[in-house]
Amino acid sequence: MIEVAGVGKSFTVRRRAGRIRRSRTTVAAVDDVSFEVAAGEFVGYLGPNGAGKSTTIKMLTGILTPSSGSVRVCGLDPSRQRTTLARRIGVVFGQRTTLWWDLPLRDSLTLIRHLYRVDAAAHRARLAELTGLLELGPFLDTPVRQLSLGQRMRGDLAAALLHDPELLVLDEPTIGLDVVSKATVREFLARLNSERGTTILLTTHDLGDIERLCRRVMIIDHGRLAYDGDLSRLRATVDAGRMLVVEFARPCPPISLPDVIVERVQGPRQWLRLPRTANAAAVVAALADRHEVRDIALRDADIEDVVARLYRQVGTLAK
Amino acid sequence: MSVFPWVAWYALRRYTAYPLSSVAESVTNTAFAFMRAYVLLALWQARPALGGYDVTDAITFCFLTQAMIGPVQIFRGLELSDRIRSGDVAIDLYRPVGLQGWWLADDLGRATAELLLRSGLPMVAGMLVFTLRPAGPWALAAFALALPLAVLVSFAIRYLVALAAFWLHDDRGLQAIALVMSLFFSGMILPLVVFPGWLGGIARALPWAALIQVPADIYLGKRTGSDLVAALGFQAAWAVALLAAGALLTVAARRKLVIHGG
Amino acid sequence: MPGGVVRVYGLLAWTWIRAAAQYPVSMVLLTFATAAVSMLDVAAIMVMFTRAPRIAGFTAPEVLFLYGTSALSFALADILFGTTERLGKHIREGTLDAMLVRPVSPLIQIATEDFSPRRLGKLVPASLVLALALPRLDVDWTAGRAVMIPAMVLAGVAIFSGLWVLTASLQFVLIDGHGATKSVTYGGAFLTQYPLSMFARDFVRGVTFAVPLAFVNWQPGLYVLDRADPLGLPEAARFASPAVAVVVCVLAGFVWRAGLRHYRSTGS
Numbered sequence: 001m002i003e004v005a006g007v008g009k010s011f012t013v014r015r016r017a018g019r020i021r022r023s024r025t026t027v028a029a030v031d032d033v034s035f036e037v038a039a040g041e042f043v044g045y046l047g048p049n050g051a052g053k054s055t056t057i058k059m060l061t062g063i064l065t066p067s068s069g070s071v072r073v074c075g076l077d078p079s080r081q082r083t084t085l086a087r088r089i090g091v092v093f094g095q096r097t098t099l100w101w102d103l104p105l106r107d108s109l110t111l112i113r114h115l116y117r118v119d120a121a122a123h124r125a126r127l128a129e130l131t132g133l134l135e136l137g138p139f140l141d142t143p144v145r146q147l148s149l150g151q152r153m154r155g156d157l158a159a160a161l162l163h164d165p166e167l168l169v170l171d172e173p174t175i176g177l178d179v180v181s182k183a184t185v186r187e188f189l190a191r192l193n194s195e196r197g198t199t200i201l202l203t204t205h206d207l208g209d210i211e212r213l214c215r216r217v218m219i220i221d222h223g224r225l226a227y228d229g230d231l232s233r234l235r236a237t238v239d240a241g242r243m244l245v246v247e248f249a250r251p252c253p254p255i256s257l258p259d260v261i262v263e264r265v266q267g268p269r270q271w272l273r274l275p276r277t278a279n280a281a282a283v284v285a286a287l288a289d290r291h292e293v294r295d296i297a298l299r300d301a302d303i304e305d306v307v308a309r310l311y312r313q314v315g316t317l318a319k
Numbered sequence: 320m321s322v323f324p325w326v327a328w329y330a331l332r333r334y335t336a337y338p339l340s341s342v343a344e345s346v347t348n349t350a351f352a353f354m355r356a357y358v359l360l361a362l363w364q365a366r367p368a369l370g371g372y373d374v375t376d377a378i379t380f381c382f383l384t385q386a387m388i389g390p391v392q393i394f395r396g397l398e399l400s401d402r403i404r405s406g407d408v409a410i411d412l413y414r415p416v417g418l419q420g421w422w423l424a425d426d427l428g429r430a431t432a433e434l435l436l437r438s439g440l441p442m443v444a445g446m447l448v449f450t451l452r453p454a455g456p457w458a459l460a461a462f463a464l465a466l467p468l469a470v471l472v473s474f475a476i477r478y479l480v481a482l483a484a485f486w487l488h489d490d491r492g493l494q495a496i497a498l499v500m501s502l503f504f505s506g507m508i509l510p511l512v513v514f515p516g517w518l519g520g521i522a523r524a525l526p527w528a529a530l531i532q533v534p535a536d537i538y539l540g541k542r543t544g545s546d547l548v549a550a551l552g553f554q555a556a557w558a559v560a561l562l563a564a565g566a567l568l569t570v571a572a573r574r575k576l577v578i579h580g581g
Numbered sequence: 582m583p584g585g586v587v588r589v590y591g592l593l594a595w596t597w598i599r600a601a602a603q604y605p606v607s608m609v610l611l612t613f614a615t616a617a618v619s620m621l622d623v624a625a626i627m628v629m630f631t632r633a634p635r636i637a638g639f640t641a642p643e644v645l646f647l648y649g650t651s652a653l654s655f656a657l658a659d660i661l662f663g664t665t666e667r668l669g670k671h672i673r674e675g676t677l678d679a680m681l682v683r684p685v686s687p688l689i690q691i692a693t694e695d696f697s698p699r700r701l702g703k704l705v706p707a708s709l710v711l712a713l714a715l716p717r718l719d720v721d722w723t724a725g726r727a728v729m730i731p732a733m734v735l736a737g738v739a740i741f742s743g744l745w746v747l748t749a750s751l752q753f754v755l756i757d758g759h760g761a762t763k764s765v766t767y768g769g770a771f772l773t774q775y776p777l778s779m780f781a782r783d784f785v786r787g788v789t790f791a792v793p794l795a796f797v798n799w800q801p802g803l804y805v806l807d808r809a810d811p812l813g814l815p816e817a818a819r820f821a822s823p824a825v826a827v828v829v830c831v832l833a834g835f836v837w838r839a840g841l842r843h844y845r846s847t848g849s
Contacts, residue, residue, distance in 0.1 A: 011847065063681045065845045079845070086684035098679035102695070107600045114592040115685045343760030350764035354772055354780070358629075361779040365633035489607035495614030502621055509625045513632060 007069035044214035090160030094172035150181025249292035330428025341436035352385035370512025382445030389433030468554035475561030506532035593693035615702030642717035649711025651773035654737025656703035665749035733801035736822035743829035753840030
């Protein structure tokens with residue numbers, strides 16, 4: 001579905017060097033990135049701000065022309081066959097709507113139908129289906145500018161799916177949504193992927209999206225692909241270790257033990273990070289030896305911890 | 320210290336944030352100044368001394384008034400309209416400062432910014448190509464009073480138009496009518512001295528004359544002595560009357576917002 | 582393909598019209614208001630002729646004929662392509678990207694945006710003035726002159742449309758330049774309302790050879806009014822408008838594509 005080989009994109013950035021003089025520097029937003037996505041996959045694309053996520057998405061959808069390397073989406077070259085490709089993919093930008101601000105949602109969707117040349121009967125059926133799944137009914141006739149963020153996002157999803165695309169590309173679809181809207185959107189995407197077989201590529205900052213939806217994650221940082229694989233394997237690769245939360249009888253200074261990193265201290269409670277290789281039982285015994293321990297809990301590191309650590313590792317590598 | 324100087328200062332900063340854009344606007348203002356000058360030149364060739372202007376007056380009028388478009392804001396309304404339409408005005412109304420004073424300070428900052436960025440080019444270009452009438456020191460001093468008064472009247476009118484959005488479902492029609500009035504009856508399209516008979520009489524008495532025609536006449540030295548006082552008085556009187564009407568309408572708007580929730 | 586473009590344009594424009602028609606009172610008021618704004622220039626011309634029987638050697642019906650043809654051409658071009666001047670705004674707000682992921686040229690999407698019957702308000706004063714001016718012209722009506730009128734209006738529409746797209750394309754590179762390009766579009770509309778013989782000779786050369794506004798209505802108008810060209814261009818220039826229109830439109834299409842390519846390689 002998507003084949004990306006050695007793709008790079010660099011921009012010329014002009015900076016003010018003096019009062020009038022400006023210096024030009026070339027910045028590689030994406031640098032030698034390669035990956036493939038097969039039909040039916042649900043892939044999460046992660047990375048800190050400015051890492052190159054949006055630039056990659058723009059090259060996949062034909063908005064930007066790559067500086068180097070090759071991109072094939074649905075067997076087409078996005079930068080040369082942009083309009084042909086547009087009929088076969090759906091794109092949603094979370095931060096800005098692709099709908100028309102002043103038009104009621106229904107009219108926006110009619111415009112989309114004409115743009116994609118969906119015939120009237122197919123449009124009616126598809127609209128009815130999407131209206132049901134995304135619960136658009138109550139606000140179909142409301143101008144887009146009056147919709148809440150969650151309603152607008154559901155409208156945008158409907159707009160991107162009216163022409164029944166093979167591939168759906170989502171750029172931060174859950175950004176700023178409340179808990180309920182987030183859940184609706186996630187559930188909808190999961191069904192779209194499993195029942196209709198639509199391939200989905202999703203960029204996000206919300207690791208909850210990734211944990212609930214994606215089997216596979218790709219992580220980009222400083223324009224380079226830092227990880228591509230199973231979510232479960234990511235935890236093993238990046239040894240974020242385990243977290244030991246200890247509550248002592250009374251507040252005490254941060255614990256000092258070999259292999260143990262104190263992440264946080266809050267009153268009598270301390271969060272200790274243990275490497276996967278450390279012997280947890282030995283650590284607990286050592287703690288109980290020195291202080292009076294009230295309560296103890298051991299759990300795997302959060303996905304947030306895992307990714308934060310990965311970003312840090314890549315960051316030090318890049319320097 | 321009062322908050323208004325800060326409001327004006329931030330507006331000045333905001334409107335000078337994109338200097339290239341403003342200079343680009345003044346290029347178009349200048350182009351129109353040349354075209355209008357040639358049209359008036361043809362008219363004055365057919366009718367020298369029309370309306371008490373000579374050819375130099377007529378040409379100076381074109382460049383001067385094109386330089387005034389920015390500060391006096393002939394073409395655009397207030398941003399307040401958008402805030403009323405979107406309902407954001409509720410935030411403005413709950414500030415412990417008057418709505419009218421706030422927006423007046425904002426508009427004065429804007430006018431200063433546009434005077435700095437948009438008024439130079441038309442005047443300089445005009446002087447390079449034509450002989451413009453140089454304003455004497457007294458005329459210039461009087462103009463320095465007349466221009467802020469023009470901005471005040473312009474603000475007062477645009478404020479009234481903007482507040483109408485509280486009562487109108489769609490205020491774009493009113494905005495367009497306001498544009499027609501301010502373009503035609505200010506002298507921007509054609510100097511009011513060219514208007515024949517009763518049309519000229521009416522046009523010179525309406526508040527829009529205070530925006531362009533009156534300050535331009537003052538600059539050209541057409542109003543001196545007691546006549547100059549009358550001209551400035553005309554501007555000041557309209558400013559006071561329209562600002563007072565704006566204050567009354569603000570009270571009504573506030574009441575409407577409180578009772579109907581916007 | 583051209584048929585497809587016209588069809589898509591029509592469908593998109595129609596959807597916008599239907600949306601606007603949901604508020605009929607506003608729509609009618611706005612149509613009138615738009616008509617009133619475009620009446621201003623003709624009002625100025627009328628006022629000027631109350632003060633002089635001839636201006637620059639032209640009578641009122643002659644100037645109104647020039648006004649009518651120019652205003653009609655400009656109004657039609659403005660209706661079709663006027664909203665392309667919002668390109669800079671779409672680039673700044675990122676909405677151009679949304680247009681680029683759709684299977685229709687972004688040019689058509691921008692041009693049809695906000696298409697409303699109120700735009701038709703601009704046609705009213707222009708056609709009215711032309712209809713009133715034509716019978717008052719003191720010319721020998723021949724078949725050639727009669728055919729020239731619709732031909733020059735159409736060529737004018739094409740020239741103005743090309744200029745809309747050309748000036749809009751500049752915003753791909755000079756995003757802050759919109760204010761200045763208005764002197765070509767709106768300035769061109771203003772200029773062609775008057776006999777070009779009013780303006781300085783170098784200025785007229787500029788709008789003949791550089792920005793070919795003289796071919797909107799001045800050159801063909803000289804033929805209709807049976808007047809000599811102050812620049813002394815050969816007789817063929819009176820009939821060159823359609824050819825000039827084609828050149829302008831082809832150039833506009835080329836520049837638009839180049840601008841879009843620039844945008845897609847720089848993303849800014």
